[in-house]
Amino acid sequence: MVPLEVTSTPIFDETGNVEYAIAxxxxxxxxxxxxxxxxxxxRLEQEIREQRIT
Structure with a gap:
């Protein structure tokens, strides 16, 4: 599995309907x-700080 960021942009026709989308x-x-x-x-820095206190 590969983590992805997905962006899409709808492309409208003259009447305002979505004609297609670009992703x-x-x-x-x-x-x-x-x-x-x-x-x-x-997390490790926090553990180190806690060890110094005790």
Missing amino acids: TFQDISDRKHAEKTLIENV
């Missing part, structure tokens, strides 16, 4: 990995 897909694997790393770092 783009972007692989956000790197972003998700960075978020996971950041969350883990925050």
Whole structure:
């Protein structure tokens, strides 16, 4: 599985009806990995602070 960010834009005809849509897909694997790393770092920093207090 690959995490994706999806954006779509409807294209309307002269009467205002959707004629078609344009969709783009972007692989956000790197972003998700960075978020996971950041969350883990925050958790580890919190554990270190708690160990210093006790």
